[in-house]
């Protein structure tokens with residue numbers, strides 16, 4: 001296994017890291033612990049030669065590795081979707097990786113601290129205004145849980161008694177959680193409103209500037225926080241292969257094999273796997289599909305060597321869970337709509353069962369949060385410039401078109417990419433970041449070791 005991370009990241013709980021309910025390493029399960037016997041290489045794949053059946057990568061220290069393959073499983077996942085809105089690449093922060101969540105947690109706490117120290121009410125209001133773009137499950141969870149955290153922090157500071165904490169949640173769709181069931185959307189809307197989140201549907205940004213954003217209504221909002229949760233697109237590694245894609249996802253058959261290349265199997269967010277429950281449209285980019293497709297990929301590879309029989313992907317959605325923080329959640333397990341405490345129990349139980357490890361640690365953090373509260377401290381270890389949006393590789397213009405075999409793909413069958421660290425663009429750093437940054441964090445405890453490298 002070649003991965004630029006040494007851990008499996010349980011993304012559904014990333015918002016809980018950003019608001020301090022969970023410590024970062026809780027959702028990072030070391031690959032070496034869960035994949036015993038596997039040969040794990042830390043590196044970013046930058047070359048795949050389909051004809052030669054070889055794959056090459058660069059490790060974090062710049063060393064190179066290369067291997068020939070008999071079968072190749074492409075499961076590179078997805079990355080941020082960037083829209084061409086002026087200022088977004090410079091001033092918005094994405095929310096897809098551990099460093100981004102650690103950065104956001106520090107940033108939120110820091111805004112409250114700076115607002116508290118300021119003598120200027122206009123600056124205090126701007127520091128306590130948080131704009132989230134995208135009301136899918138990520139943006140909804142971040143806004144719902146972030147509003148609770150920042151309100152709690154502001155209440156504990158006498159200088160902020162008369163300054164409102166504002167969270168704005170923007171989406172072009174007519175409702176929050178537009179891709180999920182109406183019942184989930186209604187529950188989430190109610191909880192968001194109870195927490196004072198201003199929901200701006202059918203609206204977006206037209207510009208992001210230092211210390212303010214302009215909404216599509218023309219209104220300017222002074223804010224030092226812009227969180228970008230507009231969705232994801234398949235990892236560019238896939239598009240660069242030169243094989244047929246559908247909205248950037250590698251086209252595969254129902255057995256996950258690439259047509260014409262039975263030795264290549266793709267799954268998860270990176271693959272357009274036909275969903276038989278939706279007339280063959282690609283499966284949604286969810287963990288629910290990705291984990292099941294991963295198991296099928298393994299089974300079909302074994303079958304291709306004569307062990308067992310290959311089969312095709314078939315899965316009916318079992319429902320969704322949306323963690324809203326505290327005793328609130330929205331869930332529809334097996335289609336039964338739930339809200340409040342029952343939904344919270346189902347949601348957390350589901351996450352614990354789905355995680356490949358660290359369950360006791362996660363459960364302990366939840367118990368601690370419910371009993372002794374959170375530690376609201378910021379270290380400023382991950383600075384804004386270390387978690388840039390992928391400004392150098394914006395979504396291709398035809399990515400949002402109807403499903404097509406992307407004609408803009410390069411015809412070459414071998415790709416070469418640069419180390420992601422060289423992609424950093426100059427951006428206006430969070431002016432409040434007081435501590436010298438380090439490019440990489442290492443978390444070491446007992447026998448477990450995972451690193452939260454730069455994305």
Ligand SMILES: Cc1cc2nc3c(=O)[nH]c(=O)nc-3n(C[C@H](O)[C@H](O)[C@H](O)COP(=O)(O)OP(=O)(O)OC[C@H]3O[C@@H](n4cnc5c(N)ncnc54)[C@H](O)[C@@H]3O)c2cc1C
Nearest residue numbers: 003004011012044045076077078268269285286287288290
């Ligand atoms: C904040 C957030 C919350 C979410 N919540 C939910 C939820 O509640 N429920 C749900 O069903 N889904 C949720 N999802 C979606 C879900 O996480 C994804 O659908 C799922 O992770 C896809 O799995 P994957 O294996 O395809 O890709 P990923 O989990 O993204 O894994 C891809 C792996 O490939 C590695 N990689 C990428 N490029 C390279 C390269 N060039 N070289 C080496 N390694 C590389 C990455 O480091 C990563 O480890 C959420 C996503 C996000 C971002």
